[in-house]
Amino acid sequence: xxxxxxxxxxxxxxxxxxxxxxxxxxxxxxxxxxxxxxxxxxxxxxxxxxxxxxxxxxxxxxxxxxxxxxxxxxxxxxxxxxxxxxxxxxxxxxxxxxxxxxxxxxxxxxx
Amino acid sequence: xxxxxxxxxxxxxxxxxxxxxxxxxxxxxxxxxxxxxxxxxxxxxxxxxxxxxxxxxxxxxxxxxxxxxxxxxxxxxxxxxxxxxxxxxxxxxxxxxxxxxxxxxxxxxxxxxx
Numbered sequence: 110x111x112x113x114x115x116x117x118x119x120x121x122x123x124x125x126x127x128x129x130x131x132x133x134x135x136x137x138x139x140x141x142x143x144x145x146x147x148x149x150x151x152x153x154x155x156x157x158x159x160x161x162x163x164x165x166x167x168x169x170x171x172x173x174x175x176x177x178x179x180x181x182x183x184x185x186x187x188x189x190x191x192x193x194x195x196x197x198x199x200x201x202x203x204x205x206x207x208x209x210x211x212x213x214x215x216x217x218x219x220x
Numbered sequence: 221x222x223x224x225x226x227x228x229x230x231x232x233x234x235x236x237x238x239x240x241x242x243x244x245x246x247x248x249x250x251x252x253x254x255x256x257x258x259x260x261x262x263x264x265x266x267x268x269x270x271x272x273x274x275x276x277x278x279x280x281x282x283x284x285x286x287x288x289x290x291x292x293x294x295x296x297x298x299x300x301x302x303x304x305x306x307x308x309x310x311x312x313x314x315x316x317x318x319x320x321x322x323x324x325x326x327x328x329x330x331x332x333x334x
Contacts (some may be wrong), residue, residue: 212260
């Protein structure tokens, strides 16, 4: 049973527009959430995280929103750039050490 | 910069062969992890280790074993490779912390079992 779900396998966005990637989780013990970005033939790289005591965290063009009551988080990328085209993984942790990953969303930013 | 290296980028093995995947990190991290990545399934944890000679099963340990004899090195072993173990294998490391910490990943090994 998938505890972290990314229901959109892919997303296509025009350059300059907002990209919104979504993630749902089922385990209420999760208290730390991360987004990773992965290019083909490379390992995932950390993008941004959020603790359950916050509902928003920003880092430049990237913002993560957390809605604990809905068990939902989202990653906003504004403005989207062609170099953002990659697979984005949502991950969650209950103990700070082990991560549970979603299936990933392929983002394509068209120029 | 944290560096996690994996011994091979691509491997092709035959069914029944014993396969060793090596991972080395240079940041003195206590935790090390092995994942496999498959389309539509994301990253699934195979095994992890929080100290030398310590190991714990992840979500899909069947058909795999691990070895951690030194802090910087974590090996994944496929005792008898099967075609359903064809996958991308990713190693990661992190500090052992009381609070949340990010994991740093290696570039991955694309394993094909024929």
